[in-house]
Amino acid sequence: MGVSERIWAKLPTGTRAALTDGLSGSDLQSLLLELSRERAAKVTPARLLERWRGDRFVQPSTADPRALIQTQARLWAALPDRFEGVELSPVTPLGTCSAVGTINQHQVLSTIRGTEVASDPTNELALEAAVRRRSGQARVDLAACQRVVRAQPVQGPGMFAHFQLFVLVSSARDTGSGRTEAAMLIDHLSFWADVLGEHADLSFTTFTPSAVHERIQDTVRPALNNRLREDAERTKSATYYAGTALGIGLADAELGDGGFTTWTADLLGDAKERCLTSCISTERLTAVSAGPRR
Numbered sequence: 001m002g003v004s005e006r007i008w009a010k011l012p013t014g015t016r017a018a019l020t021d022g023l024s025g026s027d028l029q030s031l032l033l034e035l036s037r038e039r040a041a042k043v044t045p046a047r048l049l050e051r052w053r054g055d056r057f058v059q060p061s062t063a064d065p066r067a068l069i070q071t072q073a074r075l076w077a078a079l080p081d082r083f084e085g086v087e088l089s090p091v092t093p094l095g096t097c098s099a100v101g102t103i104n105q106h107q108v109l110s111t112i113r114g115t116e117v118a119s120d121p122t123n124e125l126a127l128e129a130a131v132r133r134r135s136g137q138a139r140v141d142l143a144a145c146q147r148v149v150r151a152q153p154v155q156g157p158g159m160f161a162h163f164q165l166f167v168l169v170s171s172a173r174d175t176g177s178g179r180t181e182a183a184m185l186i187d188h189l190s191f192w193a194d195v196l197g198e199h200a201d202l203s204f205t206t207f208t209p210s211a212v213h214e215r216i217q218d219t220v221r222p223a224l225n226n227r228l229r230e231d232a233e234r235t236k237s238a239t240y241y242a243g244t245a246l247g248i249g250l251a252d253a254e255l256g257d258g259g260f261t262t263w264t265a266d267l268l269g270d271a272k273e274r275c276l277t278s279c280i281s282t283e284r285l286t287a288v289s290a291g292p293r294r
Contacts, residue, residue, distance in 0.1 A: 167279035178211035201249035256280035
């Protein structure tokens with residue numbers, strides 16, 4: 001018996017059905033808020049300190065905020081004018097990652113107000129891009145820098161449940177032969193090549209044959225002076241990205257990744273929509289930039 005089933009078994013018969021189907025969303029929220037208020041009222045200063053020291057979700061990052069701000073400023077300063085900066089909310093509608101990014105909800109920090117703590121700003125920017133595309137904007141290019149929280153287990157020294165990401169998201173309607181995808185790839189990869197400099201390690205992987213691979217070879221790579229290598233061995237995120245994925249690194253350090261998704265197509269119900277995302281960890285970039293390669 002799993003943990004959740006064991007807990008349900010302790011409760012009176014019918015409790016699960018009452019909570020999942022018997023209460024309206026607003027009534028369930030009111031009930032959970034009251035329960036949280038009562039539980040918070042029992043928290044002592046000693047217990048609070050214990051949680052602060054032991055809860056991985058609340059422990060401060062070890063990154064120097066002064067160095068981190070300098071990294072952020074450098075990224076924003078280099079961002080092309082076509083990308084509009086967006087200051088995202090720290091919470092997003094419940095189901096954002098599971099409905100759009102197909103991430104298990106257990107890996108997200110859900111709240112009792114019908115929201116979840118931001119865990120991937122690319123999902124949120126895809127939502128905003130879909131809104132702008134629906135309003136008639138021909139192509140949408142957005143950027144954001146956000147601290148996110150992820151609930152999956154973390155392993156290794158220096159690994160935290162929360163970290164900061166700098167992300168780009170572009171969305172436009174397909175014009176055929178991979179031309180739309182090529183234009184977005186050039187804009188994203190040119191930015192990362194610019195901010196990471198001569199030691200930038202940019203790669204692409206095509207999980208399924210398509211015109212996009214042809215455009216990468218005859219259009220994207222020449223536009224980047226061939227500073228883009230093909231990683232034919234990659235299998236990571238093969239089911240997450242739609243056809244083509246990106247790798248973004250600096251010399252030997254992996255900083256982030258990206259790729260095409262079906263998110264705006266799913267949100268707008270239009271299979272011709274194309275969406276490209278890319279992101280890096282600003283904390284990792286800050287740490288690598290402060291090392292010997294600087």
